[in-house]
Amino acid sequence: MNWEQLLSLKKYGDQRMRLRDQEDETRLSFEVDYDRIIFSSGFRSLQDKTQVIPLSKTDFVHTRLTHSLEVSVVARSLGRAIGKEILQKHPELVQLGYKFNDFGAIVAAAALAHDIGNPPFGHSGEKAIGEYFKNGKGKRFKEFLTDKEYQDLTHFEGNANGFKLLTQTKNGTKDGLRLTYATLGAFTKYPKESLPHRPTSAVYDKKFGFFQSEKEIFQDVASSLGLLKTDANSENLRYKRHPLSYLVEAADDICYTLIDFEDGINLGWIEEEYALEYLVKLVKDNIITENYHALTTTKARVSYLRALAISTLIKDTISIFLENEEKILSGEFDFALLDKSKYKAQIDDIIALSVKNVYNSQQVVEKEIAGYKIINTLLETFTQTFERKTQGNSGQYENLILKSFLPDFTFENKSTYQNLIDICSELASLTDGEALRIYHKIQGMNF
Numbered sequence: 391m392n393w394e395q396l397l398s399l400k401k402y403g404d405q406r407m408r409l410r411d412q413e414d415e416t417r418l419s420f421e422v423d424y425d426r427i428i429f430s431s432g433f434r435s436l437q438d439k440t441q442v443i444p445l446s447k448t449d450f451v452h453t454r455l456t457h458s459l460e461v462s463v464v465a466r467s468l469g470r471a472i473g474k475e476i477l478q479k480h481p482e483l484v485q486l487g488y489k490f491n492d493f494g495a496i497v498a499a500a501a502l503a504h505d506i507g508n509p510p511f512g513h514s515g516e517k518a519i520g521e522y523f524k525n526g527k528g529k530r531f532k533e534f535l536t537d538k539e540y541q542d543l544t545h546f547e548g549n550a551n552g553f554k555l556l557t558q559t560k561n562g563t564k565d566g567l568r569l570t571y572a573t574l575g576a577f578t579k580y581p582k583e584s585l586p587h588r589p590t591s592a593v594y595d596k597k598f599g600f601f602q603s604e605k606e607i608f609q610d611v612a613s614s615l616g617l618l619k620t621d622a623n624s625e626n627l628r629y630k631r632h633p634l635s636y637l638v639e640a641a642d643d644i645c646y647t648l649i650d651f652e653d654g655i656n657l658g659w660i661e662e663e664y665a666l667e668y669l670v671k672l673v674k675d676n677i678i679t680e681n682y683h684a685l686t687t688t689k690a691r692v693s694y695l696r697a698l699a700i701s702t703l704i705k706d707t708i709s710i711f712l713e714n715e716e717k718i719l720s721g722e723f724d725f726a727l728l729d730k731s732k733y734k735a736q737i738d739d740i741i742a743l744s745v746k747n748v749y750n751s752q753q754v755v756e757k758e759i760a761g762y763k764i765i766n767t768l769l770e771t772f773t774q775t776f777e778r779k780t781q782g783n784s785g786q787y788e789n790l791i792l793k794s795f796l797p798d799f800t801f802e803n804k805s806t807y808q809n810l811i812d813i814c815s816e817l818a819s820l821t822d823g824e825a826l827r828i829y830h831k832i833q834g835m836n837f
Contacts, residue, residue, distance in 0.1 A: 391719045393480055395616035396632060397488060397496070398571040402557060402607060403564070411487030420495035423573040424462075427499055430567060431819075432506045432555045433458070438821035439505075440512040452653055454505045457645060462502040464700060465641035469497035471708045472637065476715070493634065499569070500576035501638045507552025509818035510825040511761030518765040519546040519814055527770055531810060539807040541584040542601045543814065549580055551818050553600045554811075557607050575615045575632035578608070579639050582620075582628040592724035593639075594631045603811050618721040630721030640707045640727040648696050648703075651740050654748040655692050662688045668743060669695035672736040673702050706731050764829040765817065771832055772813045776801050780809070795828055 399408035399419050413419060427433050436455035452460075473493025477484050509515035522528040524544040532540055542550070556574065557566040575581075580599040589595050600608040605627065612619070612629050620628040651668075654660040669692070670677065676698055685691045710727045717723040728737060748754065775791045778784040780801050792799060796816065801809050820828070 391616050391618060391630070391633070391721070393476060393483055393719075394486065395614070396572065396575065396634070397483070397492065398575075398614055400571045400614050401565070401568045402571075402610065403568075408570075409487070410492070413487065418492070418495065419570050420492055420499060420573065423499040423567075423569045424495065424502060426567045426569065427503045427506070427556075430506075433503070435819060435821050436505060438823045439508065439510060440515075440822055452649055454508060457649065458502055458505050460649060461504060461638075461641045461645045462498045464644055464704060465501035465638055466494040466498035467704055468494075468637045468641060468707055468711075469634065470494035471704075472711055475708075475712055479715075496570075496572045496576050497634050497637045497641070499573045500634070501641050503552060503556060503573075503577055504579075504638055504642055505548065505552070507550065507555055507815075507818060508548035509546075509551075509765070510820050510822045511758060511765070513548075514758035514761050515765060515818070516546050516548055518762045519769065519817070520544050521762070522766055522769045523810075526766060528773060528810075531773075531806060534806040535810075536602075536807075538583060538585050539602050539811075541587065542807075543810060545584055545587070545598075546814055546818075547580075547584070547597055547599075548818070549578070549597055549599050550584075550601045550604075551815055553578060553608065554604050554815055555819070557604055558815075571611050571614050572632075572634070574611050575617065576634035576638055578611075578632065579635050581608070581612060581617060581631060581635075583626065586626060586628075589628070590724075593726045593729070594635075594724075595628070601811055603808060620721075631718075633715070633718045636711060636718060636723075636727050637707070640711075643726060643728045644700055644703045644707070647737055647740055647744075648699050650748060651744050652692055652696050654744055656689060657748075659747045659751055660743060662692075664743065666691060666695065668736070668740050669699055672733055672740070673698040676702055703728070703731070703733065703737075706733060761822075761825075764825050767829055767832060768817055768820075768825065769813070772796065772817065773810065776809050776813060791832075794831070 397410070399410060399413070408419065433455070436458055437453055439454040470490055470493060473490035476493065477488065477490055509519060511518070520543070523531065523540070528543070535543070553574070555566065556569055556577070559565055578599040580594055580597040582595060582598050583600065583602065583605060584598045609627065615632060617632060618630040620630060651660065651665065655662060655665045673695060682691065682694060685694055707727050710730050711718070714723050728734065731737060771791060775784070775788045775796070778788050779792070799812070799816065
């Protein structure tokens, strides 16, 4: 792979070349990507979507929106620092007009959107959709689907749905947000289709990054960016990652490791004594002791250590990326950047404590159970409506469901798969609160 292709300004449907030295510096396309994402309805919905703690009414607990903004800030720092070094190493990019801020803008936009496709109720929402089609009533559709189409549904993936939301033509809006291919490439951490499932232990094979419905679009993106295809003679689409997607992943890893931990401390689920000890181990070489001891509250101490930890991991991530740039460009780097961090033991300790005290807490588990019930009910209602409508035996109930909850939905002239994946994507676009309100209405509980 080469950086000139990887930094492509192309957008889906373009009939002309977009060149960096012809860009308007006041409205750089990579920065326009960021603007379009932040003003999109999909991004706004993240303000009422679970990061870890579903349906939380506590103001200091992170939502998907606050998490995404923080990840974007970290990603921008990573991109700018690495862009500066890349341009020194590849001066031909400077001659083409590229600047180090371009790298920061691309990674910041991709990071801003990284959770945009996630359904209500966190990762349990993804699992609930998959379970409906794998073991629930949705299994009845299997005979009408190809293996890959069925896999898309039984392993519903927020990353793939994010790519769908960013690129789909819907309600008269052609080609989604029309982002640059550089940003779409950096966004796609798992550049493969749903099958084969986890064919290797490489980090980019862990999940999948696009549904069958967006396969053609992703092929065009990958070809334009010069992504390396894995198994070139295979009919299965699998690619090596865009190098900047490693930075998006690292920014996400840094933030969820430290900030979910911080939420657990502020909620009182992780004792301050243990928490501060874990954080101090991570930043012990950089901590200014007198500044730390001057802080008088738990929240202030945790905030200070968290900020220092983020800075520490940013510097380490930059070093790892630059040391491995050639391997990354040749598709030979199979790990997440933080897997190679000199602080990996400390990171693993923090995550283990978060898993025990936060992710598996009774409050989180109970609300995830409720999320399963809500999503299952909505899916069954929506898919029954689709079936009866397309079979010509719908009644007033189905008409009311369409009018109330799927007003812009059309089932005509689409395959069973296309209708089902669109229903799942529509459901995934709901906030936690919206999903709960619709559930109550369907159950006749809102009078």
